[in-house]
Amino acid sequence: MPDLPKRTLGRTGLEVTALGYGTMELRGGPRGRQISEEEAGRILNAVLDGGINFIDTSIDYGIAEERIGNHISHRRDEYYLASKCGCLAGWNESDGRPAGSRGGGPHVFTRENVIAGVEQSLRRLKTDHLDLVQVHASPSKQELEDGGVVEAMLDLKAQGKVRFIGMSSTGSNLRDHIAMGVFDEFQIPYSCLQRGHEDAIAEAAAAGAGVVVRGGAARGAPSDDERNRERGAEAVGIWEKADLDGLLGGMSRMEFVVRFTATHPGASTNIVGTLNPVHLAENIEAVSHGPLPPDLYAAAKHRLKAAGSQPE
Ligand SMILES: NC(=O)c1ccc[n+]([C@@H]2O[C@H](COP(=O)([O-])OP(=O)(O)OC[C@H]3O[C@@H](n4cnc5c(N)ncnc54)[C@H](OP(=O)(O)O)[C@@H]3O)[C@@H](O)[C@H]2O)c1
Numbered sequence: 001m002p003d004l005p006k007r008t009l010g011r012t013g014l015e016v017t018a019l020g021y022g023t024m025e026l027r028g029g030p031r032g033r034q035i036s037e038e039e040a041g042r043i044l045n046a047v048l049d050g051g052i053n054f055i056d057t058s059i060d061y062g063i064a065e066e067r068i069g070n071h072i073s074h075r076r077d078e079y080y081l082a083s084k085c086g087c088l089a090g091w092n093e094s095d096g097r098p099a100g101s102r103g104g105g106p107h108v109f110t111r112e113n114v115i116a117g118v119e120q121s122l123r124r125l126k127t128d129h130l131d132l133v134q135v136h137a138s139p140s141k142q143e144l145e146d147g148g149v150v151e152a153m154l155d156l157k158a159q160g161k162v163r164f165i166g167m168s169s170t171g172s173n174l175r176d177h178i179a180m181g182v183f184d185e186f187q188i189p190y191s192c193l194q195r196g197h198e199d200a201i202a203e204a205a206a207a208g209a210g211v212v213v214r215g216g217a218a219r220g221a222p223s224d225d226e227r228n229r230e231r232g233a234e235a236v237g238i239w240e241k242a243d244l245d246g247l248l249g250g251m252s253r254m255e256f257v258v259r260f261t262a263t264h265p266g267a268s269t270n271i272v273g274t275l276n277p278v279h280l281a282e283n284i285e286a287v288s289h290g291p292l293p294p295d296l297y298a299a300a301k302h303r304l305k306a307a308g309s310q311p312e
Contacts, residue, residue, distance in 0.1 A: 001281075002288035004051045009268045010210030012164045012184045014080055014131065018262050019287040020054035021047045022214060022271035024104075027062030029093045035275055041071035046277050048072060050284045054080045056187070056212065056271040057125070058136060059087035059117050060104025069126035076127055082187075082212070083125070084136035084168060086149065089116035107136060109143045111152040118156050134166035134187050141176045150182050166210075174200045178207050185210040190267070191220030192244070192260040192304060193235040198311035205266030213261050216270040217283070220257035241307035247300055254279075255286035260300060263291035 004017040025033060026040055035043075044067065047055070057064050065083065072079070088106040098106050118133055133153060135144070144150055153165040166185030169177045174197065177183060186204045188197050190213045201211050219235065239245075239253075248256055261270045270287070274280050292300070304310065 001050050002285055004284060004288055005290060006053075007268045008210070009054075009080075009212075010185060010205065011208045012132070012210055014054075014164075014210070016054040016080060016210075016269045017052050017287075018269055019052055019258070019283055020056060020212065020269040020271040021052050022273035023055060023057040023064040023068065024061045025273040025275050026064040026067050027093075027104075028064075029062040031093060032062055033275060037067070037070070039275070040067045043275055043277060043280065044068065044071045045075075046280055048075055048078050050280060052284070053078065054082070054212075054269050054271070056082045056214075057121075058084040058104060059089065059091075059121060060084065060136065062093055065121055065124035069124050073126035080131040081125065081127065082132035082134060082166070082185075083118075083121045083130050085114045085117045085121075085133050085153065086136045086139065087117055089113055089120045104136075107139070109135070109139045109147040109149050111148040114147075114149055114152040115156065118161055122161065129160060130162045132164045132166050132185055133162040134168045134185065136168050138168060138170045138173045138177075140173055141180060144180075150180075154182075166212075168214075170197070175203070178204050178209070181207070183209055185212060185268075187212040187214055187271075189213070189215040189219060190261060190264070191216050191218075191235075192257060192300065193221075193238045193309050194219050195304065195309050196312045198264065201264055201266040205268075210268045211266050213264070213267045213270045216258055216261035217254065217272040217274075220260065221253070235309065238304065238307050238309045242300075242303040242309070244300065244303065247296060247303070249296075252282070252286075254282060255289070256292075256300075258283055258286045259289060259292050260297070262287055263297050
């Protein structure tokens with residue numbers, strides 16, 4: 001396996017691989033893809049064997065936390081582990097998803113629920129600490145303050161149950177979250193086709209936070225890629241309009257997509273999810289090639305801007 005480059009996750013000081021692994025695909029249940037426990041164990045161990053050292057999960061991702069706990073907790077010193085909080089502790093997908101839920105399930109931004117959720121994650125993940133806990137679903141500053149969420153996270157940190165605190169942030173709340181100055185990390189959606197958060201990523205990094213990019217594969221895929229469930233309507237057709245195929249020069253589309261994200265100087269890691277060991281190996285190989293060459297990156301941005309994908 002090639003060596004993955006590492007980057008510092010902002011002020012946490014953690015040296016994370018530029019490719020991380022997102023475990024939403026391991027959720028199973030009514031909303032997820034069906035794989036056996038043996039396959040789940042195989043892909044999680046392949047992630048670590050491939051040198052990836054940053055794993056992202058959530059209470060909301062069905063049985064993903066249990067799968068991590070069952071299959072790789074014996075290798076806990078090989079990976080940094082990030083989960084979420086604010087997701088309703090004790091909730092289970094078979095309970096149904098209330099209308100208007102943000103993220104994977106219901107969220108309750110209170111001190112009690114944050115603490116109960118982290119305790120539950122530690123049991124499921126079979127570990128005594130999370131390296132990072134991120135508030136899920138980007139609540140407003142007011143919601144955070146009303147529920148005492150940040151104080152609860154800092155208390156968990158003081159107890160050694162979490163090492164650093166972060167926020168899964170989007171849209172207009174992101175700048176408020178950066179300005180709060182308390183978060184060590186932000187998880188932010190970003191890809192070549194959806195560059196709306198490009199400047200905010202740079203601002204978060206300049207403020208000293210680490211940035212974990214999500215959606216760098218699903219949101220970056222060309223329009224004929226049916227796997228792209230998350231991409232907003234504004235991204236459809238951008239790949240073709242920008243004629244990114246004309247810039248590939250022998251690279252696969254997915255290599256371009258993941259390296260484009262990795263070229264953002266503010267991005268610490270990109271948590272791509274996959275259940276396919278061949279895709280995992282391709283992603284590792286792609287990111288090991290490093291950032292895109294500066295002239296190619298500039299040409300891609302120029303074409304993308306003309307096609308309608310640009311920072312907001
Ligand atoms: N904070 C939040 O609110 C939030 C929301 C969503 C997700 N997340 C996190 O972000 C992670 C990423 O999630 P995402 O939904 O944005 O998706 P993603 O990881 O960007 O993309 C996943 C999809 O890309 C495909 N894929 C990966 N590598 C590929 C390759 N080399 N060739 C072709 N297809 C490839 C996978 O299919 P195969 O399995 O077939 O490879 C899968 O369908 C999640 O796992 C989760 O940890 C966070």
